[in-house]
Amino acid sequence: xxxxxxxxxxxxxxxxxxxxxxxxxxxxxxxxxxxxxxxxxxxxxxxxxxxxxxxxxxxxxxxxxxxxxxxxxxxxxxxxxxxxxxxxxxxxxxxxxxxxxxxxxxxxxxxxxxxxxxxxxxxxxxxxxxxxxxxxxxxxxxxxxxxxxxxxxxxxxxxxxxx
Numbered sequence: 001x002x003x004x005x006x007x008x009x010x011x012x013x014x015x016x017x018x019x020x021x022x023x024x025x026x027x028x029x030x031x032x033x034x035x036x037x038x039x040x041x042x043x044x045x046x047x048x049x050x051x052x053x054x055x056x057x058x059x060x061x062x063x064x065x066x067x068x069x070x071x072x073x074x075x076x077x078x079x080x081x082x083x084x085x086x087x088x089x090x091x092x093x094x095x096x097x098x099x100x101x102x103x104x105x106x107x108x109x110x111x112x113x114x115x116x117x118x119x120x121x122x123x124x125x126x127x128x129x130x131x132x133x134x135x136x137x138x139x140x141x142x143x144x145x146x147x148x149x150x151x152x153x154x155x156x157x158x159x160x161x162x163x
Contacts (some may be wrong), residue, residue, distance in 0.1 A: 003088055013075045016085035022072070030070035031056045034082065042083040042112035055138030057113035058082055060143075064120040066079035066139065083112035086119070095119055095157045106144035113140050118154045127158050 012021040015038065022037055034043045035056075047053035049068040056067040059081040086093035086113070095115050105111045114137065121128055121136035128136070133154050134147075142150065 009073050009076075011073055011076045011107040013077060013078045016081055024072045026071070026073055027069055028072040028073050029068055030058065030060075030065075030075055033072040033075070034058065034080075040082050040084055043114065044109060046109065051139070052141070053110070054113040054117065054137075055110055055139060057116045059116050059120055062120060064117045064136075064139075081116070081119075083115050086115065093119075093155070094160065095122070098153040098157040099150070102149050102153040102156060104145060104149040110111075110140060110142045110144075114142065114150055118150075118157070122154070122158055128154070130155070153156060 007026050008023055009026060010021060010023050012019060014020070020038070022033060024033060029049065031043060031045060031049065034040045036140050043058060044055040045053070045068055046055045047068070051066040051069040054066065057064050058067045059065070060070070060075065062079075086096055093115075095118055099105050099111065099115065104114075117137050117140050118133075121133065125132055128150060133151050137150070138148070
């Protein structure tokens with residue numbers, strides 16, 4: 001899990017299927033650890049770390065979480081997924097396929113967070129209603145699509161019917 005030294009901790013957790021370790025300062029956020037130390041560029045920020053945009057969404061033990069509001073030390077012993085873990089080699093995850101097919105990604109800035117929030121929803125509720133999709137995406141902002149295409153893509157992935 002973790003061993004402490006002054007204001008620093010050695011943390012280990014599973015990141016995208018691989019056990020990783022990092023020496024972190026207690027004040028380090030999960031966002032900073034993943035983006036800066038592990039160079040995972042899908043973990044983005046557009047709200048200056050106040051948890052309002054969803055661009056930094058990650059899955060922690062299968063639950064969608066804004067990484068800017070989590071301390072890195074809280075990742076100790078967990079399973080963390082970023083959008084980099086969705087595709088299997090060149091084969092896109094069904095959610096990624098549906099987002100492409102339905103045109104649910106315009107500028108793409110929010111897409112990683114949307115995909116992970118949608119994955120958490122579908123893992124828990126395989127055939128969600130439109131209202132359930134809306135609730136699951138409440139913490140994820142998109143300034144380009146108007147959400148309709150994103151909702152359509154999630155419904156398409158849930159049905160398993162790629163156009």
